[in-house]
């Protein structure tokens with residue numbers, strides 16, 4: 001495809017303000033690009049105005065998946081931007097805008113690769129599916145929906161186009177955000193015997209959870225140990241009342257050797273124990289995500305690495321990601337090799353003046369196309 005047209009697809013995508021919502025506009029735009037081609041297009045609605053998009057091409061053979069999220073984070077103060085955040089301004093070799101890096105450049109490059117393969121007019125020796133998701137930035141629930149509805153089941157490999165500067169992220173930690181609330185009974189603080197202090201059992205929980213998390217010495221060769229941070233605490237109404245309510249939150253980053261189920265069971269054991277002793281504690285979670293076990297030994301990772309190093313003279317280093325991605329959900333499809341590799345540097349994500357280098361983006365378009373062709377050729381011979 002002409003570079004000008006490939007670039008326009010990126011800047012058009014940036015111009016859609018899909019800030020934690022409105023992903024249907026992105027889905028509509030992408031679906032329109034495939035008009036007239038032999039593909040199957042499926043919108044998977046999460047909520048009104050929020051459509052995941054699935055585009056499938058090819059009839060038989062090895063089945064590769066491309067994945068990108070359609071949403072972006074908020075802009076922050078627009079006045080702090082050198083160019084308006086949804087303008088997609090190209091300046092001195094960089095494309096600026098919210099999502100330029102995270103991750104409309106990855107998504108656009110995957111789509112350009114698919115269009116290039118379709119425009120070759122050749123019969124395809126394999127299959128390719130784009131999974132464009134909603135809500136990645138606020139809980140990966142689009143990918144969760146696509147996974148539970150089976151869209152990742154038949155795939156032989158999946159490539160997530162998050163910014164990685166052409167490193168290949170083959171593992172990352174999971175996350176558990178939890179909130180514990182404590183219910184007591186208020187009373188005048190001069191008569192504490194008439195009330196029940198909601199703060200007291202919460203403090204006991206805080207101490208117990210810290211020692212339980214610290215006791216576990218499981219470690220991952222790449223990711224290190226689980227981390228736990230008590231991140232917020234609140235409660236009580238005023239200085240001379242026995243508090244009737246209290247709460248705290250914690251953030252846990254999990255590893256494959258000490259997985260989410262085990263951690264959550266331990267949290268719940270502490271709660272149960274304290275409740276037996278008279279507390280009224282309850283725990284809730286906000287979109288817990290499992291870790292991505294290492295994919296370093298998969299064919300997919302090695303193919304991508306060789307291609308990046310030999311053909312594109314880019315990094316191809318196998319590294320660990322820093323946070324949960326849609327991979328946390330897709331990995332639940334089971335036995336699915338997943339790598340995270342994208343063209344953007346990722347140094348300006350979630351910041352003002354987010355950008356991607358034009359050259360990196362265009363290389364990404366060619367890399368994804370070559371990866372699909374290599375994957376089809378290699379996996380077809382196995």
Ligand SMILES: [Zn+2]
Pocket residue numbers: 069102103136162163
């Ligand atoms: Zn992202």
